[in-house]
Amino acid sequence: MKDFINNNLLLFGGIVVLFFSSVVIWGNLIDYDIYRNGIEITANIIEAPEDCENISSRGGFCKLEYNGKIYVERAGNKFCHLVSGKKKVKMLTNENSSDLIFPEEFNNFEFASGFILLAFAIFVIIKNFKQKKVLE
Numbered sequence: 001m002k003d004f005i006n007n008n009l010l011l012f013g014g015i016v017v018l019f020f021s022s023v024v025i026w027g028n029l030i031d032y033d034i035y036r037n038g039i040e041i042t043a044n045i046i047e048a049p050e051d052c053e054n055i056s057s058r059g060g061f062c063k064l065e066y067n068g069k070i071y072v073e074r075a076g077n078k079f080c081h082l083v084s085g086k087k088k089v090k091m092l093t094n095e096n097s098s099d100l101i102f103p104e105e106f107n108n109f110e111f112a113s114g115f116i117l118l119a120f121a122i123f124v125i126i127k128n129f130k131q132k133k134v135l136e
Helices: 002-007 009-037 076-083 108-135
Strands: 039-047 061-066 069-074 088-093
Touching: 009 088, 009 108, 061 088
Parallel strands: none
Antiparallel strands: 039 061, 039 088, 061 069
């Protein structure tokens, strides 16, 4: 069993990265669709950070309410000023209001990052098969 794992470690790693990149690409496609075709709405702010000075890019969560649904969004230091001390905020949503994003939340690097991960996963998987052929 140990030999099987050692001989296929590159393949397993490639498959894990392939799965992770697929999830990233799927999420980015949803955000891209909302960014391009989204409906601008006004959401009520239920809870938001009070002070934006000490918020990191990964922190600063806020609770928003729209159409009777509660959404938890990460404002981070980039969007904290839009929700801090306010009662309403403009957001983008899709047709069935399942996701909310800030109007300028989507960027092109975010879109490309999933494809970069995908290319790396394919490279690792191909390298595994080439390495197998050399060993045979």
